Amino acid sequence: MKSRKVGVWLIGALGSISSMVVAGAAALRRGLAAPTGMVSVLEPFGRLDLAGVDRLVFGGCDIRAGSLRDEAWAFAEKTGALDQRILQQVEEDLLETDRHVGVGTVRNCGDAIRRMASSVDSPRVSVWEEIVRIAEQLRSFKRKTGADIVVVVNLASTEPPLAIDERHLEPDALERSIERNESEAVRASTIYAYAAIREGCPYVNFTPSNGALPPALVRMAEARGVPVMGNDGKTGETLVKSALAPLFVCRNLEVLSWEGFNILGNMDGAVLENSANRESKIKTKDGVLSRILGYTPHSRVRIDYVPSLDDQKTAWDFVHFRGFLGTKMTVQFIWQGYDSLLAAPLVIDLVRFAEFAARNGESGLMPHLASYFKEPLGVDEYRLQQQFEMLLDYARAFSGRKGLDGPSRKSATGVN
Incomplete structure (x- = not known):
């Protein structure tokens, strides 16, 4: 109440x-x-x-x-x-x-x-x-x-x-x-x-x-x-992934690789510079694709600290996929926002x-x-x-x- x-x-x-x-x-x-x-x-x-x-x-x-x-x-x-x-x-x-x-x-x-x-x-x-x-x-x-x-x-x-x-x-x-x-x-x-x-x-x-x-x-x-x-x-790159990945399933398109490059500032970015702490973050970010697609394409998530960005974060994702008659095509997107x-x-x-x-x-x-x-x-x-x-x-x-x-x-x- x-x-x-x-x-x-x-x-x-x-x-x-x-x-x-x-x-x-x-x-x-x-x-x-x-x-x-x-x-x-x-x-x-x-x-x-x-x-x-x-x-x-x-x-x-x-x-x-x-x-x-x-x-x-x-x-x-x-x-x-x-x-x-x-x-x-x-x-x-x-x-x-x-x-x-x-x-x-x-x-x-x-x-x-x-x-x-x-x-x-x-x-x-x-x-x-x-x-x-x-x-x-x-x-x-x-x-x-x-x-x-x-x-x-x-x-x-x-x-x-x-x-x-x-x-x-x-x-x-x-x-x-x-x-x-x-x-x-x-x-x-x-x-x-x-x-x-x-x-x-x-x-x-x-x-x-x-x-x-x-x-x-x-x-x-x-x-x-x-x-x-x-x-x-789930606030940024992975949010987009969880919305976009089903598209490839619905159209029977084969994702060959999905590469994510993240840069961010703020205190979280500084902590994620440490490989032990970064491992936890990458695990949750990288596990979404295989669960949606039903198979595991080549996928790598990179996270880098850029102090001048302060609270901003930017993710660039490159998706390489195969369509009809084996044709290879791409989708790219950039997500920019204030983390907090x-x-x-x-x-x-x-x-x-x-x-x-x-x-x-x-x-x-x-x-x-x-x-x-x-x-x-x-x-x-x-x-x-x-x-x-x-x-x-x-x-x-x-x-x-x-x-x-x-x-x-x-x-x-x-x-x-």
């Missing part, structure tokens, strides 16, 4: 995406911007009685010292992508969020992330003690803001992949490894997710970090009645859908949110239109009207 106050706890709260989520929600609340880029304002989703954007309160944690307000202003000044008059009018909201930002953890995040941290966890602190500390932050945030529920969203930098073994398959096994302080069995993302699920907070992993939701934590969420979903928000401004409206969507799922007694994975992720957990469907139909079907089922039409922009006022 729209009157419920929903706490939103952002991991990586001082990052560019978080700053645009908070500033964007405040701008919507004050009528300073339209909800362009948000799916949850379209019909039939407006009939779900999703939490109003004006009912969201923000906080979170970060490994760096600083200010969300300063990050938002730095974003606007460096990129020129945001009207600074909006920031002037939402400054109070940014400062209020700053009051609810605590210290995160860098456990097993890799050197690229550890170097950014203002302080490093003591090696004497156990995994369980870190979980307890994060859980207390969540309880404190909920208590101070008077939130009815807290939704946790992981927007932190990409971690190196976690090697999944038998400790990550069942809740009991993971709990035993934590009790024994087997630090190598977790990443920071595991700690955040464990704490969130333990506190009954719906959890969304918008990052490629696979340590966030191993099978054991998904099963724990199911058992505790907590909705969870991930991995890796593409992601922010999706994060607000996911918070609204996750809160709705919790309010309606759902638990475990939320497969209807597949269209938001590069590697949606528990979902075999990777075609964008079919993924979106899953979300439409979900809304239709709750509305009790199976014959609802597709989305309409007429519901844009539904964010209030």
Whole structure:
């Protein structure tokens, strides 16, 4: 219901995406911007009685010292992508969020992330003690803001992949490894997710970090009645891939190779310069094609850091395919955008859908949110239109009207 106050706890709260989520929600609340880029304002989703954007309160944690307000202003000044008059009018909201930002953890995040941290966890602190500390932050945030529920969203930098073994398959096994302080069995993302699920907070992993939701934590969420979903928000190149690749299937054209070249700035780009962290990102970006096409063409995704781009990212994709009588042809596209401004409206969507799922007694994975992720957990469907139909079907089922039409922009006022 729209009157419920929903706490939103952002991991990586001082990052560019978080700053645009908070500033964007405040701008919507004050009528300073339209909800362009948000799916949850379209019909039939407006009939779900999703939490109003004006009912969201923000906080979170970060490994760096600083200010969300300063990050938002730095974003606007460096990129020129945001009207600074909006920031002037939402400054109070940014400062209020700053009051609810605590210290995160860098456990097993890799050197690229550890170097950014203002302080490093003591090696004497156990995994369980870190979980307890994060859980207390969540309880404190909920208590101070008077939130009815807290939704946790992981927007932190990409971690190196976690090697999944038998400790990550069942809740009991993971709990035993934590009790024994087997630090190598977790990443920071595991700690955040464990704490969130333990506190009954719906959890969304918008990052490629696979340590966030191993099978054991998904099963724990199911058992505790907590909705969870991930991995890796789909905002740019992979979004286009998931829409374009079905074209070749529908026309029986053979994709010979699909090469992607990505350049980006900002802190995420800097972290992805490290090969260990980049491996996680490439895995989620490169897995879409074979799942849609049914075979594996030659495909390579390259990601390079270009500091001068700041928050901009550019992807150039070259598709080489074979048609009738063996003729070879090509498709090329360029995707350019501001990473944080593409992601922010999706994060607000996911918070609204996750809160709705919790309010309606759902638990475990939320497969209807597949269209938001590069590697949606528990979902075999990777075609964008079919993924979106899953979300439409979900809304239709709750509305009790199976014959609802597709989305309409007429519901844009539904964010209030």
